[in-house]
Amino acid sequence: MSSDQFQTGRLTQFRELLERSDAALVLTAMAAFYLLFLGVGAILNYDVAGLISILGQVTFFTAVYALIVLALNLHWGYAGLFNIGIAGFMAVGVYTMAMLTAPPTGSPPGLGLPIAVGIVGGMLAAALVGLVTALPALRLRADYLAIVTVAISEIIRLTYNSPAFSTFTLPGGIALGTGGASGIGNFPSNPVRAIYYVDPSSAASGTTPIGAAVFGFFEAVFGVVRSAVIVDLTYGLVLAVVVFLVYTLLARVGNSPFGRVLKAIREDEVVAKSLGKDTNRFKIKTFMLGCALMGLAGVLWQGFGTGAVYPQAFRPELTFYIFIAVIIGGAGSNTGSVLGGAVFANLLFLLPQYLPTMIEQTFSIQANPNNFIAAVGPIAAGEIAPLLGYILNQRLPALRFVFVGVLLVYLMQNRPEGLLGHRTETAAAVDLSEGHTPGGQTGTDLTAPDEGGVDNE
Amino acid sequence: MELYARGQQLLRDQPGLVVVAVAAMLLVGDLFGKLLGGGLTAARFGGFVWDGLVIGLLIGLAGIGLSLTYSILGFANFAHGDYISWGAFSGWAVAYLLAGIDRYAAGGLLLIGAGDGPAPGDVGVSITNTPGSILAGLVVAVGFTIGVSLLVDRLVYRPIREADGITLLIASIGVAFVLRYLIVFFFYSGRQGVTDISRVPSYDIGGVVINAHELTIVAIALALMVGVHLLLQRSKLGKAMRAMADNRDLAQVTGIPVEGVIRTTWILGGGLAGAAGYLVVLTQGTIAYDLGWLLLLLIFAAVIMGGIGSVYGAIVGGLVIGLASRLSLIWLTGDLSSFAEPVAFGLMIFVLLFRPEGIFGGVSTA
Amino acid sequence: MKEVSTMSSESAADSIGEDPAVDTAGDGDEDPPLRVENLRKEFGGITAVDGASFTVADESLTGLIGPNGAGKSTTFNCITGVHEPTDGAVYFNGTDIAGLAPNVIANRGLVRTFQIARELAEMTVLENLMLAPQRQQGEALYRSILPPFRDGVIEEETELREAVWESLEFFEIDHLAEEQAGNLSGGQRKLLELARALMTDPDMLLLDEPFAGVNPTLETKLLDRINQLRAEEGLTFLLVEHDMDIIMEHCDPVIVMHQGHVLAEGRPEEIRNNERVVDAYFGEQQ
Ligand SMILES: Nc1ncnc2c1ncn2[C@@H]1O[C@H](COP(=O)(O)OP(=O)(O)OP(=O)(O)O)[C@@H](O)[C@H]1O
């Protein structure tokens, strides 16, 4: 009895903690996802290296999705800018990075500049393309802006895809290239590798002192020998730090007079203008900052995360993924964005990749028909396995898209404010309630509005 | 003097428009130079024009529905391209079935050659070889797509009829995902040959080669367009649609059966989209689950150019976009030919920026 | 109708002589703060404002009245840049502002409220007011995010917060400070709008029926405040109001609009006795 009460008490306390503290909420969610995927790994009989690897994946995808969703939230959640050209801006970021840093002798040739220059250059290029888009397009209605941005993103993708710029020569004789349909794969490898390997581009080159120590530690404790797993995990943690930094940056943007104007623009642009705010300037700056962050996300995800960029990675589907994530989290909230990104990355993106193997292993399904008729035909004979085999082995990615679509429709019909509810964060650089001069009524006394004494309608 | 002042005014008010107009004039001038100077043969030019007309008619046909739903329901339907794809797949499944049932198992035919199904060359579908199956496929494409659009409206859009345009737009993206990947689920995700090009006769008209499938497309598209025209002229439907596009609440008060008009809009728009999708395969010779999505931006371009809500605008816009994308190949040679589509998107962006009411805006009919 | 009955009431007989505006209105041949010339606005086929011309004297509380649909709100919209006038000129402190963007006009010190209150519904009352002050340092993106500048922003925010709370207390909506503005009642919203407009530190305010739904005691207090702002800080007010008692008692001069143009302009007692004005109101009723 009393221990029951005690437990409910603890539970309520915990729930209150989650409601009060965004950090606790995010950490709890991440802990849940890590547990979930450890479970997945256990079902699949992974060894310790496999388990660490799966945790590294969870960290990576959560982080990159959180990053890009935060950037979109700045556009859509903060300023109401309906940008559905995200994939294009990501492409500009990572392609610029790759073209700036790839070796001049490679194929396609690059400029061979340092990685840092590449990252900053990628962000600047994405911001510039954002500026070119924003200058004319921000005057447009939201749905026109959507069509323009998706068209621009396709123009960007088709341009990178075109053989015309596969390699070209800049004035001055400097050769450069996008690699056309096959993309660029020879830009410098993930800078995190420099922590562990003497030559970051080759694991065989020998380990640095740090590398030796860390690998040695993991080997001693877990018996892990695959260093790549540890490198990936490290990169995931680096990304988590980046997400934290970007979150802090955006929280500052939101909790400031600048963010207040954005909020006003989203609600009623005419009012913001009538109060003397040059709303176009605010929108352009916001659009450029968001695009720069999208460029950064492209660099960290498709660039260093994948190790090669190619145009097909930037189809509009990617944009819609990110939209779904932001809608799940609830547009307008940075914490919601991180959570939305995490939910999408783990439950809708990563988990379905493990599902078929898990189900097959559990139910030992062998059938693998290669077309729908062959899959449903045997049902007449009472055999369901071919259909399951068809679904699991042939069509699970397609069904995932179908599910995502259904989810989107469901959300629009039932919870347009987001799965995690509508969260509002006060837009001010200081705690506004504190300013109440002593002696007056207290600012926290929230009389219900209809009881307010001023209304005599 | 007067003209000069007006020109100055225009330059100040709409600098972008002036730049576009100047660029267009330069291109036309260059075109004449090329034609007269022999850089471009008349036959090649004619070929581009013909190709542009064929694809333009299809874009226009599909655009009618997008334009109507955009103005009457107030949102940009991003699933419209996938109605087109379903038109293609449903129609061709039946065309295949009818053309090959005497020789092959029904399953492989219905799935348009999925898995180990029969190859297009073996089935031998073409307008001259199997005209009956082609026409039956068209009817099914239209009917099936009407069914899809009505079902989607009932399940998705009707419950949120009063929601704002962006909410509906996002919902339509969801619908697009569902429809597109259901095609992958039932059929396949690659691009596959469908028609038997070797059996399609072609005719040389002054150096321009025109094949029977293209002629079929032009004939059917024109017939459908005339049909829509008559429907809107002879019935009160056009008027009711215009009233609803202007103000749905007012239309309801004045006794227009709002839901009925919406249903008719979907029937018209869905049917034409299905037909367009089916016919696109006839000219491309291949079918793919994302064929409609790939066309969608071009269709948006046409609809916006023609002025949202205008049936005739959509048709003319389709022709402009079709011709622009093909004629751009006169200049975009070699590796640059991959920029034909971006050129059309670019045109659309220009229209949105400088004439968001469409270049034919103001003469909107139905 | 309410307008008509209050028209003929005698309640507003005196108090006009004490109007601060009367003394200052004629000082020098300076430009009046606001001069509207031949203003026209068409919406499609409807002509909402049809060649209206009037001036508003410095530091006055000028009334703008007229039957429903006379074009008062549209005139406000054209003056403040919310709509671009079809034709005509609007001079604010001597320069033509017709067709300028609303924010540019507001930056110059001409600020308005809306007839149907446009509170920012999903922002708190506090946020609504914090938004209003013009040229805040923190409106520059880099100042809001970069550490060395951020301190200045925080300092400024702290000062603004004081001013905002003072304003809330004056308008007697401080108990609603942290409520979402969308949850306020109609009258409370109008108060919020007025408070917000004042926070912009304007030279001239256009108020579109600011007292609708506000209780009479507070109304008097607000009118006193308006007169105080005119006298002490030199603000000018143009007030659209349907309550004739307020107009007759507090406004001088009064401009009457009808069917898009100015029907009459003069002191309240002249307006009250003007037959065309009375006809316009009665004509509206028939
Ligand atoms: N945005 C608009 N589009 C079309 N017509 C409009 C618009 N705004 C106002 N009108 C019309 O212009 C005319 C004048 O309206 P306005 O709102 O200026 O009158 P008003 O004097 O403020 O009336 P009220 O006392 O009712 O507030 C009316 O006929 C109105 O219907």
Ligand SMILES: [Mg+2]
């Ligand atoms: Mg009004």
